[in-house]
Amino acid sequence: xxxxxxxxxxDDFLAFVTIYGACADMDFSDDEKAWxxxxxxxxxxxxxxxxxxxxxxxxxxxxxxxxxxxxxxxDQGHKVLVGTLKKLFSVDHDFSQMEKLVLRGLEKLI
Numbered sequence: 001x002x003x004x005x006x007x008x009x010x011d012d013f014l015a016f017v018t019i020y021g022a023c024a025d026m027d028f029s030d031d032e033k034a035w036x037x038x039x040x041x042x043x044x045x046x047x048x049x050x051x052x053x054x055x056x057x058x059x060x061x062x063x064x065x066x067x068x069x070x071x072x073x074x075d076q077g078h079k080v081l082v083g084t085l086k087k088l089f090s091v092d093h094d095f096s097q098m099e100k101l102v103l104r105g106l107e108k109l110i
Contacts, residue, residue, distance in 0.1 A: 004051055005051065009044070010071045011044040012043075012048060013067050014040050014081075015039075015047065017048075017064055017084070018032075018035075018039075018085065018088045019048045020106075021099065021106065024102035025096040025098040025102075035088060064109065068081070077110075078110055
């Protein structure tokens with residue numbers, strides 16, 4: 001966990017995870033951005049986007065893994081995160097093959 005994430009809220013973390021997922025197919029659509037802002041707020045979106053851009057893919061995955069138990073422990077937390085990502089992926093009505101692969105990978109990590 002970085003100093004930047006030390007004081008994050010659950011919404012900040014969810015915004016970060018969904019930004020990571022939304023960027024999986026290299027097309028971060030306006031619909032996806034709007035959905036994330038609507039769900040978690042502009043501030044959480046900006047925090048998540050800033051960190052996502054600042055870190056490597058490996059570091060982003062490490063951040064998700066390190067913070068998952070803090071906000072979404074256990075099986076129930078896993079279900080909430082996976083459900084949130086599935087909702088995100090349906091926003092632009094294009095659940096791409098790349099998004100499906102990222103979801104499968106994240107399901108195993110989280």
